[in-house]
Amino acid sequence: MANTQTNETRRPLLVNGEALKLAVQAPNAGGGDKYEPQTVDQARTNLTPQIQAVTAEAESLPPELRASDHLYVEAKLLPNYLAASYFPTELLAHVGATPVGSRSDIGQYVTKTKSVTSQTRRLIFAVSDSGLHELQRLIADGGRTRSEHQALAQVKELEEISLPRQSDVLRAGELSAETQLPHERRVWEAVLHPQSSRLGEPLPLDQDTLDRWFNLIAAEGGEVHRDFVRRVGGLTFTPVSLDDSRVESLARFNPLRVLRPMPAIRPRPRFGMRSVQRLSAPPSSRPVLSDVSVAVFDGGVDVGRNTASLFTIPTHDLTPEAPSQDELDHGTGVTGAVLYGLVAPGDQAPTPPLPVESYRVLPAPNIPGDLEGYWVLDRIKEEVETKGHRIVNLSLGPTLAVEDDMEPNRWTSELDQLAWENDVLFVVAAGNDGDKDQAAGLHRVQVPADMANGIAVGACDAPAPETPWARASYSSMGPGRHGARVQPLGVQFGGTDSRMFNVLRADGSFLEAAGTSFAAPITTHALADLVTRLPRVNSSVLRAFTTHFAERPRSHVKLRDEVGYGRQPLNFEELLNCAPGEAHVLYVDDITRGDLLGYQIAMPAALTANVKLQMTLAYASPVDPTQPTEYTSASLELALRPHHRAHTFRPPQGVAEKSRALDIGGVEARQLLSDGWSPSQEPVTKSLGAAKSGSAEAQLRDSGKWETVRHYRVTLKPDEVELPRLELSYVARRSGALDNSPTTIPFALLVSVVDESGSTDIYDAVRTRFSVLQPAQRARTRLQTRGASPSHWY
Known part of the structure; x- marks a missing residue:
């Protein structure tokens, strides 16, 4: 166009x-009769022994392994009843249960003519001991009153009832085989369920139950990193240091949703030398528009090399650690791409479209294990909320690939909530593991590139409008999480082994590298320029333009998991005509x-x-x-x-x-x-x-x-x-x-x-x-x- x-x-x-x-x-309102895969009596026959087992198991659970006044129970839905309109509200209300979450699962979607394996979910609800006994009675004996019959009618939606399964709670399998050492001590991320909910909003776990969790960790010889305990959307994230051999004991704690190894920050691309021919300074360092700002959180800007007036921007050192040259090179290159877009040796830099501020968050302070991710995320949240930046470039994140049964992730959850509350657009590098084992799912986009309210950018091997083009082999692939399945949203040139990306240095010379770290800021620059060209802008407008004007490859449906909606433009100027x-x-x-x-x-x-x-x-x-x-x-x-x-x-x-x-x-x-x-x-x-x-x-x-x-x-x-x-x-x-x-x-x-x-x-x-x-x-x-x-x- x-x-x-x-x-x-x-x-x-x-x-x-x-x-x-x-x-x-x-x-x-339309719609005909819905096919019911089982009757209430069939469901009762199936569920009666299950609820009896749950009740017996709950009674044998010692106080130190449960919440102070309730239990967490899971109910697997038949795939026929996934729609929100079928939520078993009357059943849960009758037994005084409060929904506090869900998990992904697989079940059989049944029609009159066939039965196929399909996605479903497990409802997680908090219920008192008396409520659990009432659920057992209702399923076993049937309803006695009109309201009980209405509640009982919803048991036909359920296939299973159980306490949380250890295979769902303990995710030690996320460790690679070579790192699974029985007596190795490492940092684990434990996520605890909400206590309950009020008006549909989850309430964080009560202090008494949290203390029981802390005491259990101490009894197993572990350590809670209390300074990094965080609450997000009712969930409580508690980093703990523990021997690998003790995690199974912790996984028995009933309020625990998931226990998994704490992911490290993604590794940085390797740099090579390139021509010392330099980029000329822009005609003006004053941005085209000054009242919408962009933030870059990375390794900082190497101001010690600044002899070309290319980086006359505010820089903030948020980490007390001394600068690392590799981190400085990475941060400078990312910031340069945000400021000037795709440039080459001998070019003159364009005038920056918007003010850009650089925040050095790497290397993170010397803290235990892989807690640097928590520290970095805290700094991002603080600065964005305080400074009011509207666009944020993130060419960093944890080494954690999205899964179909993805458990809550603090990075994605915090940033999506921040994006919603403050109308901030996060432009996130998709990750560089696209050539990893697909059977194990290691090739998929890495958090927080699974954000529902952001833009995840993968890498392709040629910039627009050059043809042909394709996904760079290293660029992480989709699908993303539920609610954001098309991930990355698109791709941008990020360099390849045969055609490296020109990584700008502060003195105007260049290094060479390849990675989605550099693709993302090219899109950030294009969107910053777009802000200056439209009279009315918000994050939704920018996401719409990025998608609408992406260049589709041939056989786009087959390639969507590789390139999202397509190759994103380097600039929107001509596309606006x-x-x-x-x-x-x-x-x-x-x-x-x-x-x-x-x-x-x-x-x-x-x-x-x-x-x-x-x-x-x-x-x-x-x-x-x-x-x-x-x-x-x-x-x-x-x-x-x-x-x-x-x-x-x-x-x-x-x-x-x-x-x-x-x-x-x-x-x-x-x-x-x-x-x-x-x-x-x-x-x-x-x-x-x-x-x-x-x-x-x-x-x-x-x-x-x-x-x-x-x-x-x-x-x-x-x-x-x-x-x-x-x-x-x-x-x-x-x-x-x-x-x-x-x-x-x-x-x-x-x-x-x-x-x-x-x-x-x-x-x-x-x-x-x-x-x-x-x-x-x-x-x-x-x-x-x-x-x-x-x-x-x-």
Whole structure:
């Protein structure tokens, strides 16, 4: 979609699309009878011996291995009941149980004709001893009252009931075989369940239970690193030093969710020497726009070499450790890429688009084991909250690959919450383990590149617009965690063995290296420049642009786990200009839970050729670290209605004919109405490629139901388009159940209408028809950035 235009023929991207809002009516609830894979009596027969075993095991559990006044029990759902609307609220309420989390699992999705293995989850709930006995009685004896029968009806959703399984709690297998030494003492990360929840919000563990945990660690000869105990989303993260041979004893502690080796900070790329030919200083070191800032957390900037005035930026030493030359080289190269983008020896540096501040966090202080990751994360959180940076580049993180049954991770959870609360965009390097063992899952993106509210960047072997291009072999791959499955979101040039990345030094000379560490800051630079070119910007807008204008490879569906949505642009300047046969329109708005919003699609009144419609939706979502399978709490759904008069007509009962889509004002439609046929309340929708309505919940999730970034492409024929509109709806969940509390979600929707035949001047026709749309103009200043509404950066 890029094109070269003179000033006289520029056709800037159009903004203010939210002004095309329409009044729409919520459709009537649909859906038929649901197939039930088991009856209540069958479930009772299956679950009775299980709940008896759980009760007996709970009674034998010594006080030092349990919470002060409750137990943690898990219930495996049949995959047929994953949707939040099937959450067993009445059953849990009847026994006084409180949901505190979930785990990923596998089960059998059963229909009338088949049974297939599918993703499911295990509900984790806190329940008193008396509540556990009541659950046993209810399952064994059945209901006596109407409310008990309503609670009992939900046991058919359950396949298993058990106390936490040691195989789920103890993740010692995450150690490589060569590092599993029985008497080795190492730092472990222990994550404890919330105590309970209030109004759907998890409450951290009580002090009495936490003391029992600390005492148990001491009894096993271990040590709690109390200065690094952290609470995130109701979970309590407690780093402990312990001999490997003692971890199985700790795994018996009932409130313990997971115990795993503490991951180390990722290793840095190796550097080689390159030409000493230098980068010239920029025309001006004063940023184009000064009221939105970028932060880089890394190894610092080697100001001792600063003889070229390339790094006249604030630098902060947050670590008391002396600088390491390797860390300085890495940090300087990353910061240089954020400031200037992809540059080469002999170039002149461009003017930086935004102010950049460098924070030296490596080497971390001399603390036990691998606790440096906790220390670094604390510094990132403190500085971002204090300084109000809107874009943060992270070319560092733990050495921990995402798994399908990923347990809560402090890095991802903290940063996603920070991104949601403060509208901060984290641009994260995906990791450099893409060539590792795929069977073991070591090739997948590394935390926090699994963020749902950030941008994970992998590496490719050539910069845009060069072709051909492909994923760099080392670039870590997807899929990501639930709610952010398309990871990395895209790829950027990061260098390869045959074509290294030019790593800028402070004196203007270059080293050479390769890694996603350098791909991420190139995208950060492009987004910083984009901020200066749009009148209205927030993190959702930036994520939408990154995805919408990514260059898709051939066979994109097959390659999505390798390159996400494609190769990201080095710069958005030309992409913001439309060719005559296309129009890009940006919609920026908020939606409240339960709302249904409609927007007219900016399109000419009449078409003479097929048009391609490209739509990207990006939004920020609250996250729930206790629910890895329900991690994102918000789902925004798009529906495309291309023709305002095209309705579905359903035959009257007893007529064996198929439904038809017809013009409601046409002769055939009027005849069907007279024959008793019923038209749909709203115009027909055009499939956007997601799973069909009525599909298994697992399929709906894989198709993007809870993803915070979506991209769709459809082709429309001239005769199926008239006053087309998009509808946006919002459902929410809390603790895995549907949430009815009012929450407002900011979103960005980027829509492109393209006539590839060249027969229609789309842009001018849209400008003439929709005068409310305005060409994007480069901002000279933007008011109220720090302390402003978190929805917008202006």
